[in-house]
Amino acid sequence: MNAILIVAHGSRREESNEEIRRLTLQVAEKSAKHFDLIDTAFLELASPLIPEGIQALINKGADNVLVVPYFLARGTHVATDIPAEVAKAQHANPDTEIKISDYLGASDAMPDLLLKLAVSCQKD
């Protein structure tokens, strides 16, 4: 089974964490053709943390886990901290393929999304 784990920074404001969980549900509604399982995890400050989130997907039967960093810039979190957390889960589960996708801000589709956001507001 193929799984996605959307990873956000995590916030002391539980409302912000809930916002990510709701977004994950919206992705789930669209992703059934490509992925069997999808969940949210956080780098810090909120639960589940990345290794727990990956483990939960594996326990549900995932053979492949794709970690998708919901981050805007290639800072230390994207370059170092997320790979380090993913490595812990990989070490505990050597037979599972665990990959990390490009972070959100690097998406080729980002310029179009920003333009769409601006145009839709201009029309209001």
Added chain:
Amino acid sequence: MNAILIVAHGSRREESNEEIRRLTLQVAEKSAKHFDLIDTAFLELASPLIPEGIQALINKGADNVLVVPYFLARGTHVATDIPAEVAKAQHANPDTEIKISDYLGASDAMPDLLLKLAVSCQKD
């Protein structure tokens, strides 16, 4: 003339600020039909700050400025800090229409973008 100002948090890592400026250039390549001017500004830690960024667009002839918050969650920055900075520019330029669009994380297109990011990595 219609202008967009893409507003990011700003980082001590100049590389992250440059990432936003490059993204703005990519939006500019696509936005000519809708907007005449486009630039980047930062809430803090980088230059120009929001009031300066808005003023520069007005000095170039903008009658309408749309501020687009490049932020993922509706935290204090989106709810309070950006509107407060925009209000300063509005106060200094009462005849210019200055609006703030939805922040990036609230975009209806975000679930599709995340799925696209995941699917393109799965195919690699």
